[in-house]
Amino acid sequence: MPRRSKSGPVVSATSLVILLLAGLALRAVPTAAATDTTHDKRIEELISRMTIEEKLGQLTQQSGGGIAEFNPNSDNAAFEDVFGAVRAGMIGSFLNSHGAEYVNAVQRIAKEESRLGIPVIFGNDVIHGFRTTFPIPLGESATWDPHLAEQAARVAATEAWAAGLDWTFAPMVDIARDPRWGRIAEGSGEDPYLGSRLAEARVKGFQGEDLSAPYTLVACAKHFVAYGAAEGGRDYNTVDISERTLREIHLPPFKAAVDAGVGTLMCAFNEINGIPATANRMTLTGILRGEWGFDGFVVSDWQSTEEMIDHGFVTDEKHAAEVSILAGVDMDMAAFGYREHLAKSVKEGRVPMAVIDEAVRRILRIKMRAGLFENHYRDPLKEKELLLCPQHRAIAREVARKSIVLLKNENGVLPISDKVKCLALIGPLAASKRDCLGTWAVTSRDEDVTTVLEAVKQRLGSDTEVLYAKGCDVQGDSQAGFNAAVDAALQADAVVMVIGESENLSGEGHCRSDINLPAIQLALLKKVHATGKPIAVVLMNGRPLTVNWMAENVPAILETWHLGTEAGPAIADVLFGDFNPGGKLPVTFPRAVGQIPIYYNHKNTGRPPCEDRFSSKYIDLPSTPLYPFGYGLSYTTFNFSNLQLSATKISANGELIVTATITNTGKRAGDEVAQLYIRDLVASVTRPVKQLRGFKRISLEPGEAQDITFKLTANELGFLNQDLKFTVEPGRFRLWVGPNSADGLSAEFEFLAQ
Numbered sequence: 001m002p003r004r005s006k007s008g009p010v011v012s013a014t015s016l017v018i019l020l021l022a023g024l025a026l027r028a029v030p031t032a033a034a035t036d037t038t039h040d041k042r043i044e045e046l047i048s049r050m051t052i053e054e055k056l057g058q059l060t061q062q063s064g065g066g067i068a069e070f071n072p073n074s075d076n077a078a079f080e081d082v083f084g085a086v087r088a089g090m091i092g093s094f095l096n097s098h099g100a101e102y103v104n105a106v107q108r109i110a111k112e113e114s115r116l117g118i119p120v121i122f123g124n125d126v127i128h129g130f131r132t133t134f135p136i137p138l139g140e141s142a143t144w145d146p147h148l149a150e151q152a153a154r155v156a157a158t159e160a161w162a163a164g165l166d167w168t169f170a171p172m173v174d175i176a177r178d179p180r181w182g183r184i185a186e187g188s189g190e191d192p193y194l195g196s197r198l199a200e201a202r203v204k205g206f207q208g209e210d211l212s213a214p215y216t217l218v219a220c221a222k223h224f225v226a227y228g229a230a231e232g233g234r235d236y237n238t239v240d241i242s243e244r245t246l247r248e249i250h251l252p253p254f255k256a257a258v259d260a261g262v263g264t265l266m267c268a269f270n271e272i273n274g275i276p277a278t279a280n281r282m283t284l285t286g287i288l289r290g291e292w293g294f295d296g297f298v299v300s301d302w303q304s305t306e307e308m309i310d311h312g313f314v315t316d317e318k319h320a321a322e323v324s325i326l327a328g329v330d331m332d333m334a335a336f337g338y339r340e341h342l343a344k345s346v347k348e349g350r351v352p353m354a355v356i357d358e359a360v361r362r363i364l365r366i367k368m369r370a371g372l373f374e375n376h377y378r379d380p381l382k383e384k385e386l387l388l389c390p391q392h393r394a395i396a397r398e399v400a401r402k403s404i405v406l407l408k409n410e411n412g413v414l415p416i417s418d419k420v421k422c423l424a425l426i427g428p429l430a431a432s433k434r435d436c437l438g439t440w441a442v443t444s445r446d447e448d449v450t451t452v453l454e455a456v457k458q459r460l461g462s463d464t465e466v467l468y469a470k471g472c473d474v475q476g477d478s479q480a481g482f483n484a485a486v487d488a489a490l491q492a493d494a495v496v497m498v499i500g501e502s503e504n505l506s507g508e509g510h511c512r513s514d515i516n517l518p519a520i521q522l523a524l525l526k527k528v529h530a531t532g533k534p535i536a537v538v539l540m541n542g543r544p545l546t547v548n549w550m551a552e553n554v555p556a557i558l559e560t561w562h563l564g565t566e567a568g569p570a571i572a573d574v575l576f577g578d579f580n581p582g583g584k585l586p587v588t589f590p591r592a593v594g595q596i597p598i599y600y601n602h603k604n605t606g607r608p609p610c611e612d613r614f615s616s617k618y619i620d621l622p623s624t625p626l627y628p629f630g631y632g633l634s635y636t637t638f639n640f641s642n643l644q645l646s647a648t649k650i651s652a653n654g655e656l657i658v659t660a661t662i663t664n665t666g667k668r669a670g671d672e673v674a675q676l677y678i679r680d681l682v683a684s685v686t687r688p689v690k691q692l693r694g695f696k697r698i699s700l701e702p703g704e705a706q707d708i709t710f711k712l713t714a715n716e717l718g719f720l721n722q723d724l725k726f727t728v729e730p731g732r733f734r735l736w737v738g739p740n741s742a743d744g745l746s747a748e749f750e751f752l753a754q
């Protein structure tokens, strides 16, 4: 039976007593350093006994295995290949297989029948939930609530661990400034500060306080690095980037994950300035290990080692394996180049045995830290009990509704009264289950989802007639359903349209050159709008969209992303005012693809946009976004006042306390996210016009006021100087405290040299 612990899903009275006793016996409990020393000895002892084949086995991750077909009561002859390889110590890790019974069988063979008894590590993409599915990470980031993101990761870890997994390929911490890129859905958006806070929260959520305890997963920060900077927003494309942008924008969330103790990293598919990320010594060894002291392991991305043949960087698989391991990639995902070629490379003197040993050491270290050498066999009954349990669904609903961003609400169209007599629910996403789940729903099930249609009907009950009309497909040309949609709208007192992107319009390999609402849906929206009925749009999407017509013409818009299992109930909560939306955009919404890249923390230039012809702007479009980073409304209103700084000057060891009062000036309770931005006004390297340096999501009752405080120290004010060394230069700074990146109260202060 699995042992329960602080990190587990349930803390029973017995385990509380055990925990208390453990606390009392604290001095007897080995410290992390002592545990590491014990591990180190055991690792060295194992390495000294391993053959080169066994070592390369540890560096190999194979895809597939059991899951559906496995039956613990049969001879499972079909699995003999896999089992045989595990018995021979030829596989260090699996991905894409799970299930308590199957994993137990494999681990039993690894531990009891292989020569050295080394367990395998089961990894999978548990990106936004396992069976209980949470909002896509971009949506979850709109909560601006790291604590909630931590809880979501905790639930995902609990379920995935119960189902046999040890390791998740998450969090994805890639900064994305290009919404054409489909994988923007999987990250935290455009900002390194918000991204860092969410990265550390998610790592903590997955790994728990004690990685060796049950119900925890080793986390994997990916894709190292600058994957989100692909040219043209096209997946896997070339990345040509300055070292400054790499260090100031793309590396910080990885650093935050490393500081939070992340066990592994995954390297990226892209090249960085001519050198594939998979062979990049500067990033994988120089920065990650040298500068940051990371002692976990790095896994390649899916066959990214071999893909360097297509990059034109290596001649063949053997060459690929050599440059990857020499750069610092420890495990080869879904490829066998390491296992097949590196013994020869060692013999030829092309790869020192010490490099192989170091990779094995890192992998064994994480296996030990994760408690894999202990007997954590999974309990199939627990797997059944925990997956999609009511507590997990409740947290998923909370995260989902907190992820919703109110983009527009004129004339109080929202919330809709639950006394409405007839409601038209229109659009191709209103009754879709799959599309609620979002891009990484590999272990989710459609049947678990409550759709918007189902949830709205449940919420309104039999007193309200709900007229559903699909109207059209997500994409395509057929207008056959338009008339029924218009008829429904004409009969109704309130109209809600659920439109946007299906789940397969974002995510890996799903980049778009046009990020508008698909044309057929825009045509449907215009037809329904022509009825004159006020429409509330529920947008579902995996990226920012250029919804200018909608923003101009439709009175109410809710940005709901792909919210997961609880999408329907969460959206119904917001539509009828049971929950007041308070999410904020973690990414800029452009007006047109032509504005991309567009992000709030840009430089000012020598000719900032103005009336003047010779300023930095377009002649056919404002240079401002459709919706700025950090933006989001509420059913109530908030006022920011009384900005105060504890001093007008701050020195190197000092701190500045920034205070502002936020008042709920409306008639409903609601959430506001106070955001602190700074700008270094003059520096030896030009600085962004704004940089996020703090945020707090707070809840206020009508009429309630709260003082919020932020602390600024030299750390938050510095930047990389011309030699790329962190520095804080004396001089004037401006700061803003407000509800988004475009508004706020502002003040200046000075940083002094001493």
Ligand code: NOJ
Pocket: 095, 125, 169, 222, 301, 302, 508
């Ligand atoms: C490729 C993706 O880039 C990566 O994010 C994922 O973890 C692996 N495939 C494994 O599925």
